Every structure is written in structure tokens, then in C-alpha cells.
Amino acid sequence: IVLTQTPLSLSVTPGQPASISCKSSQSLLHRDGKTDMYWYLQKAGQSPQLLIYDVSRRFSGVPDRFSGSGSGTDFTLKISRVEAEDVGVYYCMQGMHLPPWTFGQGTKVEIK
């Protein structure tokens, strides 16, 4: 499965929204009804931190300005109002429930 993220870079004014797309080469819907789409943020010098799992569920402690949506092969991560602490590289990922894992190329988010 290949995941294609767009855009690969994003420059956002603080307080403005941002959106990242992740398209899969095949459906991520499993027979059990779960859809295997995760979103991670890797800040500079840190390991990836989980933001969203199972398409739209926010991980513990993740601010509600982050939201995930989508189904099948098309998924989106949205930040309703970007803050300075949101800079880093965002990765979509699939395979948590059924390896192998694959990652998107990453989207670098910067503040204007």
C-alpha cells in the first residue's frame, strides 16, 4: 500500500486553518469495519507523536484543533487554528492493525 501526502510543505499564518491530504493506493477499510489510518507529528529533534488514530479519534492529550476525517482511500488531517507549537513534519500511516506499516512522505508545516 502506497500513501501519497499533499502538499509536501505548508506555510501557515498563526490562527489560520491548515489541511493535509493522504491518499492510499487501496482501501484501508478492514473486514472488521475498522479503517487503519493514523496521523503523527514529528517535531524537530523528537520522535513521532500520535495525533489521530482510526481516522478520526484524537489520542490522549491532543488538542481539539486537530481533526481527522476520510474513508476508503482518501483521508484528511485538519488543524482548525494553527499555533506555533504545531510546526513539524506530519505523517499519515497505515498498517497498525495489519502490518506492514507504510508512511506518507511527510508534510512539513511552518509558520509564516
Next chain:
Amino acid sequence: QVQLVQSGPELKKPGASVKVSCKASGYNFTIYPVHWVRQAPGQGLEWMGWINSNTGNPTYAQGFTGRFVFSLDKSVSTAYLQISSLRADDTALYYCATVIWGQGTLLTVSS
């Protein structure tokens, strides 16, 4: 809290071997598989494979067979990644991960 703590940075010469550890805490280690991910300098994330934390059965991604070995010691809730016959292009950050990730271990291979 749930965390994975990895061993420290390593500097090795070409041809040597290295063993990276990943100690889990805050959850039942045998429930979740441990995955290994490589990140070359300035690059994205590359999945290396995973090990069943209960049975110890490893699965390796293409490109990570032969020189790479996953193992674990359930008695200390620790997974290991061993790489042999190190080459310069093995220089990278190596992460262990379940849903959450370890802090990464920087491996530098240089003569």
C-alpha cells in the same frame, strides 16, 4: 505512563555489530507487538518490521533481512534490534514503536 525507552547513541566502525534496546513500561509488554522504524538523516520513516511480543516471532520488511535481527526478553519487557556487518548507509535514527514511539537511537557508522 506508557513509554518506550531506548538505549543511547552508538558510534561503530564498518563491519562491526550493534544491539539497540527498547524497554517498555506502563503496560503489559506481551500484548502489543514492537515495531522498528528507520529514519535516515533528513529523510522520512521506513518500516523495518515487527516482533510479536508474546511469541517472539519476528517479521522483517524487504530490505531488512539477513543483517537485521529482532529479539526480546519478556522478563525485563525489552525488545532488541541487532544489526551486523554495519555499513555507512546504516547511519540513521532507529525507533522502536507500538502506538507510541521510543525516543530513538542514533547509530553512526564511520571509520
